[in-house]
Amino acid sequence: xxxxxxxxxxxxxxxxxxxxxxxxxxxxxxxxxxxxxxxxxxxxxxxxxxxxxxxxxxxxxxxxxxxxxxxxxxxxxxxxxxxxxxxxxxxxxxxxxxxxxxxxxxxxxxxxxxxxxxxxxxxxxxxxxxxxxxxxxxxxxxxxxxxxxxxxxxxxxxxxxxxxxxxxxxxxxxxxxxxxxxxxxxxxxxxxxxxxxxxxxxxxxxxxxxxxxxxxxxxxxxxxxxxxxxxxxxxxxxxxxxxxxxxxxxxxxxxxxxxxxxxxxxxxxxxxxxxxxxxxxxxxxxxxxxxxxxxxxxxxxxxxxxxxxxxxxxxxxxxxxxxxxxxxxxxxxxxxxxxxxxxxxxxxxxxxxxxxxxxxxxxxxxxxxxxxxxxxxxxxxxxxxxxxxxxxxxxxxxxxxxxxxxxxxxxxxxxxxxxxxxxxxxxxxxxxxxxxxxxxxxxxxxxxxxxxxxxxxxxxxxxxxxxxxxxxxxxxxxxxxxxxxxxxxxxxxxxxxxxxxxxxxxxxxxxxxxxxxxxxxxxxxxxxxxxxxxxxxxxxxxxxxxxxxxxxxxxxxxxxxxxxxxxxxxxxxxxxxxxxxxxxxxxxxxxxxxxxxxxxxxxxxxxxxxxxxxxxxxxxxxxxxxxxxxxxxxxxxxxxxxxxxxxxxxxxxxxxxxxxxxxxxxxxxxxxxxxxxxxxxxxxxxxxxxxxxxxxxxxxxxxxxxxxxxxxxxxxxxxxxxxxxxxxxxxxxxxxxxxxxxx
Numbered sequence: 091x092x093x094x095x096x097x098x099x100x101x102x103x104x105x106x107x108x109x110x111x112x113x114x115x116x117x118x119x120x121x122x123x124x125x126x127x128x129x130x131x132x133x134x135x136x137x138x139x140x141x142x143x144x145x146x147x148x149x150x151x152x153x154x155x156x157x158x159x160x161x162x163x164x165x166x167x168x169x170x171x172x173x174x175x176x177x178x179x180x181x182x183x184x185x186x187x188x189x190x191x192x193x194x195x196x197x198x199x200x201x202x203x204x205x206x207x208x209x210x211x212x213x214x215x216x217x218x219x220x221x222x223x224x225x226x227x228x229x230x231x232x233x234x235x236x237x238x239x240x241x242x243x244x245x246x247x248x249x250x251x252x253x254x255x256x257x258x259x260x261x262x263x264x265x266x267x268x269x270x271x272x273x274x275x276x277x278x279x280x281x282x283x284x285x286x287x288x289x290x291x292x293x294x295x296x297x298x299x300x301x302x303x304x305x306x307x308x309x310x311x312x313x314x315x316x317x318x319x320x321x322x323x324x325x326x327x328x329x330x331x332x333x334x335x336x337x338x339x340x341x342x343x344x345x346x347x348x349x350x351x352x353x354x355x356x357x358x359x360x361x362x363x364x365x366x367x368x369x370x371x372x373x374x375x376x377x378x379x380x381x382x383x384x385x386x387x388x389x390x391x392x393x394x395x396x397x398x399x400x401x402x403x404x405x406x407x408x409x410x411x412x413x414x415x416x417x418x419x420x421x422x423x424x425x426x427x428x429x430x431x432x433x434x435x436x437x438x439x440x441x442x443x444x445x446x447x448x449x450x451x452x453x454x455x456x457x458x459x460x461x462x463x464x465x466x467x468x469x470x471x472x473x474x475x476x477x478x479x480x481x482x483x484x485x486x487x488x489x490x491x492x493x494x495x496x497x498x499x500x501x502x503x504x505x506x507x508x509x510x511x512x513x514x515x516x517x518x519x520x521x522x523x524x525x526x527x528x529x530x531x532x533x534x535x536x537x538x539x540x541x542x543x544x545x546x547x548x549x550x551x552x553x554x555x556x557x558x559x560x561x562x563x564x565x566x567x568x569x570x571x572x573x574x575x576x577x578x579x580x581x582x583x584x585x586x587x588x589x590x591x592x593x594x595x596x597x598x599x600x601x602x603x604x605x606x607x608x609x610x611x612x613x614x615x616x617x618x619x620x621x622x623x624x625x626x627x628x629x630x631x632x633x634x635x636x637x638x639x640x641x642x643x644x645x646x647x648x649x650x651x652x653x654x655x656x657x658x659x660x661x662x663x664x665x666x667x668x669x670x671x672x673x674x675x676x677x678x679x680x681x682x683x684x685x686x687x688x689x690x691x692x693x694x695x696x697x698x699x700x701x702x703x704x705x706x707x708x709x710x711x712x713x714x715x716x717x718x719x720x721x722x723x724x725x726x727x728x729x730x731x732x733x734x735x736x737x738x739x740x741x742x743x744x745x746x747x748x749x750x751x752x753x754x755x756x757x758x759x760x761x762x763x764x765x766x767x768x769x770x771x772x773x774x775x776x777x778x779x780x781x782x783x784x785x786x787x788x789x790x791x792x793x794x795x796x797x798x799x800x801x802x803x804x805x806x807x808x809x810x811x812x813x814x815x816x817x818x819x820x821x822x823x824x825x826x827x828x829x830x831x832x833x
Contacts, residue, residue: 111684111694111733112761113720115702117141117156118443119164119727120414121407124390128171129382133191134406135177136388136395137166140414140727142179144191145395145406147382152408153191157729158702160196161187162203164727165704170215170222172235178222180212186224188238199238202226207253214258223261228253230267244283247274248291260306262313266324268303273315275324292329298322299331307342309349310362316342316351333365334358345381352376357389357398369398411441412450414704416723419712420468422476427721428488429710430465433481439463440478440486451493459486459493467517468712471526477518485515485528496528502548507534507561517567519575525598529567529577538564539575539592549598553579553590553606568623568631570645574605576631578620586610587618589633591648607648614652615640624666624674626687627790632674634663639676641689657692658683667711667720669735671789675720677708682722687789696722702729718793734793738769742824745815751829754798754805762796764788767815768822775800776812783811798830808832 119140127136134145141156141164157164161179166187168180177189184203189196202210202224209227216223221241224231232241246252247269255270264276265283272293280288292298300317307314312332313324320334321342334353341352349360356370357379374393382388387398394407415438419429424444431438439452439460453460464481471477475489482505484497498505498513505513514531521527526542537550553562563581570576574593581587588610595603610618615633622634631642632655639655642648658676665677672687681697698706703722710723718736722729746765754760764773773794775784784801788794796813798805808831816823 113718113731113733115158116730116732117158117164117702117704117727118411118448118730119156119704120411121154122394122410122412123392124377124395124407125167126169126378127380127388127390127395128169128177129380129388130171130175131383132175134382134388134395135169135171135179135189135191136390136406137169137179139166140164140410142166142177142187142189143395143408143410144177144189146191153194154408154410155187155189155196156702156727157704162198162200163704168212168215168225170217172217172222173219174235176235178215178217180215180224182211184210184212184226186212186215186233197238199233201240202231209255213256216259216261218261223259223265225256225259225267227255230256230259230265242284246284246286247289248286250274250291257303258305260308260313262308266306266313266315268306268315272298273303273324273329278326298329304340305342307344307349309344310347314342314349316340321351333360341378343379343381350379350387352379357387369401369403409447411443411448411728413438413441414727415709415725416721416728417466417709418468419710419721419723420470420476421712421714421721422470423472423474425714425716426476427712427714428470428476428478429468429712429723430478431463433464433466435462435464435482437463438465440465440488456493459495461495461497467515469518471520472524477526479515479517479528481514482512484513485518487518487526496542501528501540501542502550503528503530503540504533504535504537506532510534516564516577519567519569521569521573522571523573523596527567527569527575529564532561532563532581534561536561538562538577541598543598547598551592551594551601551604553592566620566623568625570625570631571629572645574645576623576645578623580619589615589620589623609642609648609652613649616654621663622666624668626668626674627670627672628687632666632668632689634666634676636662639663639666639689653689655685655689657685657689664708665711667713669713669720669733670715670718670737670791671735673735673789675711675713675722677711677722679707681706682708682711696731704729718791734763734765734791734795735789736792738767738771738790738792740768742766742768742815742822745813745824745826747813747826747828751831752798753831753833755833756805760798760805762798762828764794764796764813764815764826765792766824767792767794768817770818771815772818774814774816775806776814778810778812805832806830 121138121140123139124136144153162185163181165182166179170178179187186199207228211227214225220235222233230244250271257268260266267274274289274291300319302318304316315322316339318338320337321332323332337353339351339353343350351358357368359368374391376389376391378390380388389396396403413431415431417432426444428442442449452463461483465478467479469477479485486495498511504510516529518528528540536552539551541549562579565578565580567577576591585608591607593605617635617637619636624632633640638658641653643651661678667675674685676683684694704726705724712721715737718733720731752762770790771788813826
């Protein structure tokens with residue numbers, strides 16, 4: 091058979107087939123900021139700004155609910171549990187997610203989020219028999235627990251303005267609603283609660299001894315409310331202080347004959363006659379208190395859900411990121427995701443994510459390794475090292491779990507003019523000889539570039555005349571295939587802001603042969619405000635700016651051709667990542683744009699509305715080339731997109747073909763995946779009789795896709811087909827068979 095096939099391989103010129111942007115999403119968010127919890131006999135549900143998590147009491151396992159897993163959004167604001175043991179979680183945008191932990195099913199109720207109201211947040215959820223009472227930013231709504239249909243909506247309470255925010259709602263014999271203007275109480279004889287006259291209203295300014303009502307509770311046949319001025323008692327004829335006068339009581343909860351409150355940050359127990367301090371948190375904040383059926387209190391805190399029992403607290407929190415701020419990221423050669431949380435000194439730090447789950451490092455947990463927490467840039471070297479650049483304390487190199495920090499004390503680098511010890515490194519990159527180059531943000535000695543050689547020697551370089559003789563403020567950094575260092579300058583220098591480049595011509599000691607250059611809008615750039623520099627697989631520079639993307643096609647003669655990426659015109663670009671098939675993943679303030687290798691075609695635009703992205707403002711993107719995972723970071727969490735765009739193998743082995751058999755249906759998308767390819771493989775689809783059915787050049791990665799069509803764009807017939815993969819010279823060949831079933 092190979093005698094028939096092989097001549098075809100070298101005679102025919104195939105075309106390109108690029109795979110579609112299909113893949114699997116996952117969300118990674120911090121669940122630490124736990125806002126409220128609710129429990130059934132089977133388990134405990136907790137909500138946070140990163141999603142929800144469920145703790146199964148029997149098997150002690152966690153289930154995590156995020157946007158990629160079916161939630162409408164991760165910003166959960168309220169929680170209730172109905173008599174079917176389903177948890178109702180409200181969101182900031184007005185959607186209600188009904189979660190059934192036993193099956194993992196999530197039903198979404200969209201009626202409130204679909205209204206024309208500008209503010210729609212679900213502030214409180216109160217179950218009452220077959221009815222769920224929903225307090226929103228403009229109403230109280232009633233929903234049937236079985237059908238999920240709306241029963242009624244109340245938007246006007248007595249003389250209060252219409253459609254005012256309702257903070258919390260409660261029902262005993264009658265309905266109570268705490269609004270922006272005050273308290274609304276159902277009249278005893280009222281039937282039509284949609285009518286304003288069905289409510290008695292009490293204003294904060296004159297009728298209520300408080301400025302805001304946080305929560306209601308029924309205790310010993312009395313309606314009590316937690317307020318910013320203690321606990322108040324509400325009767326038909328009077329509203330008065332009950333106890334804790336003057337204290338800020340943010341939550342109230344009743345279990346049997348005990349009343350629990352959060353008073354000025356601490357948890358108190360009231361037994362009907364006296365009050366006692368139950369627990370004062372240290373190092374964290376308690377947001378709400380609830381009860382679990384295993385006879386323990388639940389504290390929802392900004393450090394996670396805590397179980398309180400017999401005076402002790404224990405943490406109930408799955409392994410997730412410690413932060414939702416993914417300011418900068420990189421993937422090491424070992425396949426571990428590393429990143430920094432930003433420039434803030436007092437919070438944040440370094441995170442990593444690998445087979446062992448999430449780890450977090452900061453000055454509190456790693457005082458010997460971390461001076462301050464402001465890690466704002468991450469990069470990785472070819473030897474497994476990771477470089478974390480710090481806002482004020484140089485940079486830290488992490489390799490084999492060893493942290494080495496480089497500051498003004500051990501490098502010869504100088505910090506900013508106002509404080510020479512304040513050393514801000516914008517980024518660290520390695521060149522082809524594994525030298526480590528650091529870009530100094532604002533060097534007082536005007537030496538913007540420094541290099542640490544493999545012999546542990548430091549060299550420092552000034553942006554010399556005629557470019558500038560002034561101190562400059564640098565920003566983005568990259569090193570191309572010719573070891574030219576490219577970086578942006580944002581300050582006003584003698585040349586002005588723009589794109590600079592430097593090459594020492596492999597002579598670190600000799601500065602006479604150094605090459606410096608400068609490019610700005612006068613050379614064809616869209617803007618001098620440069621936000622990203624990326625080197626693609628052809629050696630082209632992709633320059634992200636506040637007005638789109640420029641491509642510098644020839645880095646050795648950079649001004650010879652500077653083009654613009656038309657589909658990204660006027661987009662504010664934050665980051666660019668290049669995948670194994672040379673597609674560009676461009677982060678902007680309007681989501682992620684996936685561009686073809688040459689930048690002429692927009693392949694996809696992922697946004698918060700059409701994908702699990704938690705925000706359209708993208709902070710960082712990095713790619714695990716071996717696994718084909720694109721990580722996308724925002725200030726509201728991280729998502730990953732698992733694709734077929736993976737790094738090619740070094741040499742052919744056995745091809746993996748899936749699905750096999752390959753079922754083709756004309757009324758659906760048909761994709762056969764060919765895995766195990768070397769770089770720039772070419773593919774031929776051959777019939778068992780040796781006839782050429784289809785040929786194409788792959789995009790260059792490890793995986794290619796065949797859509798089941800022949801050269802005439804018709805779907806092939808059922809049968810056995812031979813797949814041949816080979817390099818450009820046909821020196822390396824791999825084959826496989828696939829059974830096609832045509833429906």
